[in-house]
Amino acid sequence: MRSIGYGASSDASRVGVKLIHPTPAARNMLAADPPPPGEGEERSDFRMTPLEAEIRRIIAVDGPIPVAQFMALALGHPVHGYYAARDPFGARGDFITAPEISQMFGELIGLWAAAAWNEMGGPGRVRLVELGPGRGTLIADALRAVKVAPDFREALAVDLVETSPVLRQRQQTALAHCGVPVSWHASLADVPEKDPLIVIANEFFDALPVHQVVRAESGWHERMVGIGDDEKLVLALHPDPILNFPAMLPANLGTAPIGAIFEWRSDALVTDIAGRLVEHGGAALIVDYGHAGSALGETLQAVGSHSFADVLERPGEVDLSAHVDFAALGNAAMRAGARVLGPVTQRQFLRELGIETRAAMLETAAGARAAEIDAALARLTEAGPRGMGELFKVLALADPKLGALPGFG
Ligand code: SAH
Secondary structure, eight states: OOOSOSSTTOOGGGGOOOBOOOOHHHHHHHHSOOOOTTSSOSOTTOOOOHHHHHHHHHHHHHOSEEHHHHHHHHHHOTTTSTTTSOOOBSTTSSBOOHHHHOHHHHHHHHHHHHHHHHHTTOOSOEEEEEESOTTSHHHHHHHHHGGGOHHHHHHEEEEEEOOOHHHHHHHHHHTTTOSSOEEEESSGGGSOSOSOEEEEEESOGGGSOOEEEEEETTEEEEEEEEEOTTSSEEEEEOSSOOTTHHHHSOGGGTTOOTTOEEEEOOSHHHHHHHHHHHHHOEEEEEEEEEESSOOOSOOOEEEETTEEEOTTSSTTTSEEEOOEEHHHHHHHHHHTTOEEEEEEEHHHHHHHTTHHHHHHHHHHHHGGGHHHHHHHHHHHHOOSTTOOTTTEEEEEEEOTTOOOOTTOO
16 A cells, blocks of 8 residues: 555645636746756755656646646656656555555455356456556466466456556566466557456556646636746646536535535546446456545645655656545446445455455464464554555446445445
């Protein structure tokens, strides 16, 4: 997980309702060349990342850009984006995710997929699609665990959706001897639309670009990234309110006070997943950190080298992520005709799948290292700032013809 606690990075004072006007005067100011690294800066540690220089050029030409576009560039720029050139996981990386904490996580998700396949009637061909597989640890653990279900393994083809060349390489290594055909795609849209499918996404949606909108007297305004009077990147609001935005807001947020922030993401991906499940059959499992019901508030955070950073600083070199709004995902999936299960807490999901029994088995075999398994179990299932058990939620989407799926009560 973005494993160093949550929420602490939100700074209410930054909610400010200052408006950036992309007027000609501002554009001239914005068009000024960015100061070269090390020059014109008082902070001695200042070093402009190559991506910041590029973002400044974009702002100079187009004016301030939405926070969502900034996030998309910071994570996904093909050369300078955070995921383009690095493996950010693990004890020495920026953060650690559930499959990197323990093999139990991927194993149980593999068994969940086998159960879903059974529920689908055990089709002779099924695509196991993972969105953003990181190091490939989850899928490797899952494929090993489903050796207990040879008919399922026999039916499987694995499709990995990954943009990062570095991580694709890691995934290739992790799956080198998995015994199942594997292909890679840049987006779900590239995964062929045939065969029933089972989709897995762990800590993927939190990395998708999030829009921030702020309530002002004049209505809801998109929050933008521009260049401030001091030449630094700055957050400010688009001068014009978004037309009809109140109609898009979840009903429970209708009375937001001035200064309130709401974060939202495009529904396109979840709508695509749900549409495929309805048309071809199957199920999807989405695990992420976030909230079960839509809520106001700013959750966008930056993490680098195991500590929080400013979201605007060192773009491309720190990880950006924001809470997932599970209600929004579920509603979009239902609109597309899918059945929605959950969200439930990660603790409930993993316990129902038998993580405690699995941990006990591994501990018996582990001897002196049993304490490590116990610690991993606690990390995955407990509440509190270091535990993932409650902050992380699990949502399943399914073809409405499927019956019950394990983990959801
Ligand atoms: N699921 C993994 C990794 C989570 S990090 C784990 O739990 O350890 C997010 C992953 O999604 C990385 O593999 C990253 O390269 C990939 N990613 C991020 N944005 C993406 C996008 N828009 N399209 C495809 N992959 C993306």
